[in-house]
Amino acid sequence: MQDNVYDVLLERGLIAQTTHEQEIRELLGKEKVTFYIGFDPTADSLHVGHFLQMVVMRHMQNYGHRPIALVGGGTGHIGDPSGRTDMRQMMTKEIIDHNCECFKQQLSRVIDFSDDKAIMVNNADWLLDLNYVEFLRDIGSCFSVNKMLTAECFKQRLEKGLSFLEFNYMLMQSYDFLMLNRKYDCKIELGGDDQWSNILGGIDLCRRKDQKQVYGMTFTLLTNSEGKKMGKTQSGAVWLDPKKTTPYDFYQYWVNVQDADVIKCLKLLTFVPMDEIRKMEKWEGKELNEAKRILAYEVTKLVHGEEEAEKAKKTAEEVFAKGGVSADMPTSVIPDVVGMGVLDMLVKTGLLPSKGEARRLVQQNGLSINDVKYNDVNGVVTEDMITDEGMIIKKGKKTFHRVVTK
Numbered sequence: 001m002q003d004n005v006y007d008v009l010l011e012r013g014l015i016a017q018t019t020h021e022q023e024i025r026e027l028l029g030k031e032k033v034t035f036y037i038g039f040d041p042t043a044d045s046l047h048v049g050h051f052l053q054m055v056v057m058r059h060m061q062n063y064g065h066r067p068i069a070l071v072g073g074g075t076g077h078i079g080d081p082s083g084r085t086d087m088r089q090m091m092t093k094e095i096i097d098h099n100c101e102c103f104k105q106q107l108s109r110v111i112d113f114s115d116d117k118a119i120m121v122n123n124a125d126w127l128l129d130l131n132y133v134e135f136l137r138d139i140g141s142c143f144s145v146n147k148m149l150t151a152e153c154f155k156q157r158l159e160k161g162l163s164f165l166e167f168n169y170m171l172m173q174s175y176d177f178l179m180l181n182r183k184y185d186c187k188i189e190l191g192g193d194d195q196w197s198n199i200l201g202g203i204d205l206c207r208r209k210d211q212k213q214v215y216g217m218t219f220t221l222l223t224n225s226e227g228k229k230m231g232k233t234q235s236g237a238v239w240l241d242p243k244k245t246t247p248y249d250f251y252q253y254w255v256n257v258q259d260a261d262v263i264k265c266l267k268l269l270t271f272v273p274m275d276e277i278r279k280m281e282k283w284e285g286k287e288l289n290e291a292k293r294i295l296a297y298e299v300t301k302l303v304h305g306e307e308e309a310e311k312a313k314k315t316a317e318e319v320f321a322k323g324g325v326s327a328d329m330p331t332s333v334i335p336d337v338v339g340m341g342v343l344d345m346l347v348k349t350g351l352l353p354s355k356g357e358a359r360r361l362v363q364q365n366g367l368s369i370n371d372v373k374y375n376d377v378n379g380v381v382t383e384d385m386i387t388d389e390g391m392i393i394k395k396g397k398k399t400f401h402r403v404v405t406k
Contacts, residue, residue, distance in 0.1 A: 040071075
């Protein structure tokens with residue numbers, strides 16, 4: 001085990017940028033540091049992109065540092081413009097509070113909140129009761145509009161239109177850092193690399209208001225070898241909530257990553273020792289498929305627990321050994337499926353997001369029903385397709401799904 005968590009994060013390729021590299025490394029090596037990561041409650045579940053941040057928190061906690069998971073009950077009313085081309089939907093307080101509660105349950109699987117080892121804080125506590133004029137005088141006066149407009153998160157939105165509401169976001173996130181520093185002696189803000197400008201704003205505000213030196217560190221965004229964000233499938237995001245993405249589908253997502261991404265994902269998303277990962281870097285072909293199974297098992301175990309990971313692994317093995325049949329495989333109950341168009345049925349199962357995508361799959365010879373290739377885009381489900389085990393659909397080479405009528 002390395003002496004300093006900074007070296008662990010560096011070795012695993014997690015660190016993207018730091019504000020004061022040497023000082024941060026020294027600080028993390030000599031004292032127990034309170035740090036924070038913010039999560040805006042824009043949905044009722046965290047997704048794979050957030051998971052990388054949870055892994056960083058766990059690494060930090062393993063070395064005795066204290067995470068603050070800051071949920072944006074206040075900032076959620078506005079929405080972060082970073083990485084977006086449009087404005088976020090406005091949410092009610094009830095929805096925001098519900099989403100925050102869901103986050104805590106998911107974070108608790110990876111981070112230990114017992115005995116004050118980590119704390120969850122809601123920025124609604126200080127943002128929702130702010131006096132606007134006082135805030136403008138006290139905090140707004142510390143920000144240069146000229147400088148803000150050079151920030152990447154604003155630059156890419158200026159062409160399409162940036163509302164004044166969103167323009168306030170940087171002030172509010174910076175104010176969060178100031179409040180967390182005052183209340184909990186929080187010294188480091190961590191976040192995805194798209195948060196760099198917001199983090200710098202908070203560091204500058206702490207210096208101007210309280211003459212305090214605080215620090216920032218961003219980590220690599222989870223992208224594949226082509227530079228595209230990971231955690232998306234044809235049917236949408238890969239969620240951490242088992243009701244939105246089943247543990248089996250979650251496991252399958254990682255089994256199906258590209259060869260070029262498996263080692264990187266093992267470094268970023270698991271706690272498999274680096275010595276073992278370095279051996280896997282030499283693997284090819286079937287051995288690389290084994291590395292994917294290790295990745296899928298480890299990530300599923302972290303998110304859903306060991307029992308669900310074992311079940312997903314067993315189901316995947318049964319599905320491939322028996323040509324697509326397993327008691328635990330993903331199943332859709334569609335009582336009126338007989339007579340339904342095959343394309344409609346594919347959309348109803350959630351295997352594909354639209355009839356257009358379903359049509360393309362069939363035209364490209366990517367669909368099998370009961371182990372027979374199916375290529376009729378106008379076809380309907382007939383009674384003889386429903387066997388005793390249901391109807392077994394195979395999408396591409398690796399995705400199996402069962403349809404039953406009850």
